[in-house]
Amino acid sequence: MLEKTGYPNVEIYDIEEDDKGYIWLATDRGLLRYDGKLCKRFDHPNKLRLSVFNLVKDNRGRIWCNNLSDQFFYVEEDKLHLLVDLEDQFSDIPMLSDFIVSGDTLKITNVNKTLFIDIDTKEITYKREYVNHMYKNPSILEYSDATYVILDSLYQIQNKTNIARGFAIDFKNKLYNRLHRFNNQLYCFQSITKHPKDSKIQYEEVLHHVDIESGITSQNKLPNELQDKYINSIKKIEDQFWFCTNEGLYVYDFDGEKYVFKEIFFKNKYVVQVIEDYMGRVVVATLKSGLFMIPNKNIRKEYLTDESKKTAFIFFHKHYMFYAREKGKITMKNIITNDSKTIDLSNEIGKIYWGKKINKNRIYISGSKLGVFWDLTTNMMFVAPGGINKDINYRKLDDTFFISGYDLLYTQKLDFNIKINSTFTPFKPKLLKRFIANLPDSILHKGRSWFNFISSDQYAYASFGSALYEIDHNLVTKELKYNGESIQTNSCAETTDKTIWIASLNYGLLKKDTNGTIENIKNIDSKKVLQVVADQNDLWILDEKNLNYLNTTTNTILKFNLRNELLVNKVKAIQAYRDKLYVLGTEELVTIDKSVVHRKIIPSKVFVQSVAYGDKKYPLKKKYVISHDQNQVEIYFKRLGYNTEEDKFEYRLLNLDEKWKITKQDNVKYSYIPHGNYTFQIRAINQKNVTIAYSQDILITIEKPYWLQWWFIGGSIIVVLLSFYGVIWRIRKNQKVLFDREKLSKELIFSKLENLRSQMNPHFIFNTLNSIQGYIITNKKEEASIYLAEFSELMRMYLDFSSKEFTMLLDEIKAIEVYLKLERVRIGESFNYSINSNVIHRLGSLTVPSLFLQPYIENSIIHGLVQKDGEKKLSITFDYDNKENSLICSIDDNGIGREKASLLKKKKNKYHKSYALKANDNRLDLLNKNRLDKVTIEIVDKKSKEDLPEGTTVIIKIPQEYESYID
Helix, strand or coil: CCCCCCCCCCCEEEEEECCCCCEEEEECCEEEEECCCCEEEECCCCCCCCCCEEEEECCCCCEEEECCCCEEEEEECCEEEEEEECCCCCCCCCCCCEEEEECCEEEEECCCEEEEEECCCCCEEEEEECCCCCCCCCEEEEECCEEEEECCCEEEEECCCCCEEEECCCCCCCCEEEEEEECCEEEEEEEEEECCCCCCCEEEEEEEEECCCCCCEEEEECCHHHCCCCEEEEEEECCEEEEEECCEEEEEEECCCCEEEEEEECCCCCEEEEEECCCCCEEEEECCCCEEEECCCCEEEEECCHHHCCEEEEEEECCEEEEEECCCEEEEEECCCCCEEEEECCCCEEEEEECCCCCCCEEEEEECCCEEEEECCCCEEEEECCCCEEEEEEECCCCEEEEEECCEEEEECCCCCCCCCCCCCCCCHHHCCCCCCCCCCEEEEECCEEEEEECCCCCEEEEECCEEEEECCCCCEEEEEECCEECCEEEEEECCCCCEEEEECCCEEEEECCCCCEEECCCCCCCCEEEEEEECCEEEEEECCEEEEEECCCCEEEEEECCCCCCCCCEEEEEEECCEEEEEECCEEEEEEHHHHHCCCCCCCEEEEEEEECCEEEECCCEEEECHHHCCEEEEEEECCCCCCCCEEEEEEECCEEEEEEECCCEEEECCCCCEEEEEEEEEECCCCCECCCCCCEEEEECCCHHHCHHHHHHHHHHHHHHHHHHHHHHHHHHHHHHHHHHHHHHHHHHHHHHHHHHCCHHHHHHHHHHHHHHHHCCCHHHHHHHHHHHHHHHHHHHHHCCCCEEEHHHHHHHHHHHHHHHHHHHCCCEEEEEEECCHHHCCCCEEECCCCHHHHHHHHHHHHCCCCCCEEEEEEEEEECCCCEEEEEEEECCCCHHHHHHHHHHHCCCCCCHHHHHHHHHHHHHHCCCCCCCEEEEEEEECCCCCEEEEEEEEEEEHHHHHHCC
16 A cells, blocks of 8 residues: 555554544654555654654544654644653663553553653653563553553553552563453463574464453463464454464454454565554555555455466356366366366366256356366266357256357257266367267357347347347247347346346446336446346446446445456456355456445545635635635545545535535635635545545635625715715705805896996986087087997997906906096096006906906096096006916006095095995905905005105906806
């Protein structure tokens, strides 16, 4: 088993199987763990020697071992741990200690003392010292409520009180002593060495049975086969005792009084230990020859001698088995004593037929040259009628033989009771010649026929050509077909219910019932069945890969892989006889105990190794919590056991899919797993379609995405509520804004009307019309016409501005210029004005609130300039502030100033207030409402050095964000 592991030549001292199914090896290379394919070595940095011994499994499933330096190790969490180093305790005796693990106590014995050590505290809780060192290999064992130790005698140490007592067994001067327990009985083995001068070292084994209650011991002698062997260990497997010796593995039954020898394995090999693994297979450790496996205790394989290779078929008669090779040699083997002999017929053999219904002491051997009778009572052979045939079967109905030959299918009578004359020469292979005494009685087919078969109702079945024929009592042939197609076959069989079973080479196993209906048996996977053998209602079916067992009553089927289980490369024939099935290969004979079909079949164990998600692989743990954005999960698992390639896996992810799915891969990938809690389960299913309980559950939790988390949902509800409240608030605010805007719009309209009224006040209109009248009276028709035209244009422009919130600066300057012309006509030539623009390149893009500047110009003229004597000057300047993105309008006059104008207004009208300026102030408030950049008005009173008024300057700053509101 270790050939491909990198450790094929290790010395093995002990083996043990852990709870998971790993095989542990104590070797000269250290501690190894074998999984059926590879070995893993366990080491510790403080380990003093490479070799380890004495493998022990404790009640927690941990594997323990020790070395010659009295270091004691255990494996936990896949690491080798050093518990204690007791070299100082046993330094005076360089002898390997024996130990056991009992609960939380490590119990150790050597030739000079016994120690109990608490595993948790590492403190010595019991100590007993010994004086006599004239014995080797101390042994310790726990049984019932006591610990037993072999030193110079057998000692019992009570587990609760640590009180010791001895038994009357003298182990002094006995070199090798071992303790064993079977069926609640305690046994002590003693080995006494012998040193003959002319031979190798021999051993004398003595067995002591100890009655624990009475303290009485009895001595028994072991079987003769074991007397000169050194017994390394003993294992009871099922009801048999397996003795591991220095010269092989001996198997015995025990009838209550004595051991009955059954068989020997690995003869002449030094076998140190044997165990039965969890699959029921026997694993055998040898000292220097490696690790071996007996796949099935009920299956035995025997290699044939070179002379018996290339076998052809198998036949049984009483307790004799006959198997023939292709070149004419027949081996007769006694299946009880295993004695055998080979006879050379120099005649290619077709088949051996036992005429038990005619003469039970004679068999007929058909061959390519002639037929031969073999009289088993006299062990004589003589030539008989026949020859050139492949198969022969007797039909009692017409007392004739159906013979399938190389070139004929025919019937012929053979006299099985022919008498041997005294002058008849005994069979001598060299004197054989082709001889056919009689011609065939009936020729059924000319051409090669492969086989024939006689059913219980005396119908014959034979193949010739590429078809199967049924031959009735009158020798009438009829081809049997399946789904209208010919059946190619070399084998038929009949069960006790009279069903005919056909080993089809093109349709698998076929069944012909008593009504003549032919159907396919789907339990057999292969479409090419080579042979079928009936054993009452059981069938043994051979295909290219497996030997199949089918119970036709219960429909139970089992498969035995030829290569992995039967260790046969090519099968030539199978035959059921008594309680055995015999499988004959080209170089081997495999014997199968039929009880194997009732044995519990256990597939290989499977364990989850790791889980991968988010581009990273994580080691095994009981539960995985995975983010929702990493829900592509891959699960890796591993099967344990030797030759488990044919095993498959069944897996499922509970809460996602409840049905088991099948895979042959060692990993399963889920491309998308929704959020939730899941349980991954996997189990092995072997080639016999037998499953076991799944491995430990692996819990997988896929977290909800954050938008499904309670905190997010709660927060979202709060946000929605707040948003809803915000929307309502916004709607109400928007409604209020719309209302305010509508109100503001109405107020602005009203304000513009107010401005329009101020600009079209009766005084201005009256004065203008009066000026026009004066022109008319003085017969200045042209001046009157021009004045009237300008007045009408100004009125048109005012009416046009009244429908807009903003006007272009260029249009505003034109209106101002018309207005000033009209005022100069009215005031006279003492009034001079100027309009200066430093923004000529922007006149087409700058805007001003419509009808907004004129009231300030009018106020400057009426209250500042008209009251002044002498020259009256008005200067209007437009500039642009790039930093503040604002238009600057300066209205400058050299009038009487605000202070004096105010005094004059009070004298004239105590309650008078400029109507236009009041309307503009209201409009300014409306314009600046809810605005960040506001329209500002700055009034500067000009003074002379003597602090006398020299006029007024009004500075109006208009931010250009207003241009977006132009209609």
